Amino acid sequence: MIKQSLFLLFALIMSFTYTHAQSNTDLLPDKQTNITELQTEYKLNGVFNITTLGVLSGSSQNRQSAPFSFQSLMMYQLDHNIALGIGMGIEFLEETYLPIVGDFRYYLRGSRFSPFVFVQSGYSLPTDKTANGNIVYDYYSIWPGYYPQYEEVQPLGGFMINPGFGIRHLFHADFGMEISFSYRHQNLNYDAPTNTRIEADYNRLNIRIGIIFQ
């Protein structure tokens, strides 16, 4: 029920912001007198959306070496270089999580083709009430005592931070694509029986590709 409500809320935000964005979309030619420049210097203004797919790539020693990640950001272009936004996504780690993030990014050139740096931070909410106790163990020791064995643990979610860089290319005034690379640190917490708390720290290379539209 919570999961469905969150998705519904997410869809409503998306539809509202998209409508709002359309009303504020503008094509701003830098040089009104130069028709070539007019065609090439697309710039985003106001609210726009970045929807990306990606993986959280890590060591092959990890239980999950490259879980899938989806994210949709509603951004606001403050000026030619700076954009701020919020977003939500879905990620399939040991459990399914909905990361809610704030995003700050700086476009180095502020033109149709521009490298950028960004940082995201937020909190990942679990969609599952329980997690398999095997979150902690790949196997059990045959010796008693060393490893408390958890039949069930409760995921609590956790904070994340995601600084990185990327390249944006606008094909049109209201459409473009981007690719980004970032370091993703994700902290996840679990409550386990016998007054035990478990912390999982993911350190991953986040590779994303997505579309930009207004």
Place this chain on the structure above:
Amino acid sequence: MQKILNSVVIALLLFANSSCEDKITEIFVANSPIYMSYEDLAKAVKQSAPRNLEKPGKIYFKDNYIFIVEERMGIHIFDNSNPSSPQNLSFVEIPGVVDIAVKGDVLYADSYIDFIALSLTNLNNITELKRIKNIFPYTLPAFNEDYPLARIDQEKGVVVGWEIKTIRQEIENRYYPIYWEASLLLDGSSSAYSNTAGISGSGFGIGGSLARFGISGNTLYTVDNMNLHVFDVTTASNPVFYGDFYAGWAIETLFISGNKIFLGTQNGVNIYDISIPRYPQYLSQFWHVTGCDPVVVADTLAYVTLRGGNWCGNTISRLDVISIADARSPKLLATCAMNEPYGLGIFDKTLFVCDGAAGLKIYNVTNPLQVEQNLLANFPGIVAYDVIPLDGFLFMIAEDGFYQYNYDNLNAIQLISKIPVSPSNK
């Protein structure tokens, strides 16, 4: 530009694959180990003032002296010239000691992972003669079972205790080959009881049924969970380690009779021939249900107690009488129901069984097929762990102390003396 991008992607993927490892941490209240470094362990043996018994373990007799192990702490030495009033002479601090044996005037003991030899020539100045390191497996002391164990770092030293506290540790799925201490497993060793003054320079003692050290001629055998360790003690003061032999799984006790070693394991009794002392030869195994099982041997009969209802597994408690006339093919002759038997001892045709809360039981085993029908006496008030009967005297270690009895009259054994367990007086 495309080449640069490709290079960046490949470099990042390689970086991620090699270094981006997840970290999982547990935060919980646990038994956190207290370590003693290996350097400190190597110089920890020292003689100190007499102490009261607190948690007595195995016992040993040599000449007029009684040696009682204070589990993992050291050894009490009593002058037993007058059995009715043993004199507490001294205490030798030996961290991690569980088992002892004496040959001549040299005492052998374990000290966690090390094997040590101590000179008893001058009981007022007991000194370490030799230490052979890393002989025994890394063991852990008893812990509070209400809490899990924190990770053990063997590089830091041996674990001498625990403290309960909240710990934070990264999860590592590793296999720890650590053996667990049997919290109630006591070990007796033996000695000949006599009225000779002083520790003689010759002869060796006789172990109790819970012993894990035993001497045969010029060879000392010790056993751990899996291995039989063999030492040459021809020169008592300079024991030489021969080597280890895999002897079975879950070995608990060792008993030497003639040229054979009987190893009490959780699943049976393993019999080895030690005609060639350096190279024990496997003869046979007598299987039984899983249980804690010390063994003693007299002539062609072995007596084994099985204690169930504990960490040893199973719920069966009984006394088995096994014929070892053919050591390659032991045969069960009779069984006798027990309550919770620990150690046992036999002298001539009298068998003494420490049956836990059911007390000390004494059987006439003239007819080994009818042991149960020949219960001579039962002393339910005595919660005993191990006994050594010898020539009319019964030495017994119990929950509340060390007892000496005279059993000349089996129906009315007489308490000669008791060394009680007392609170710490350190």
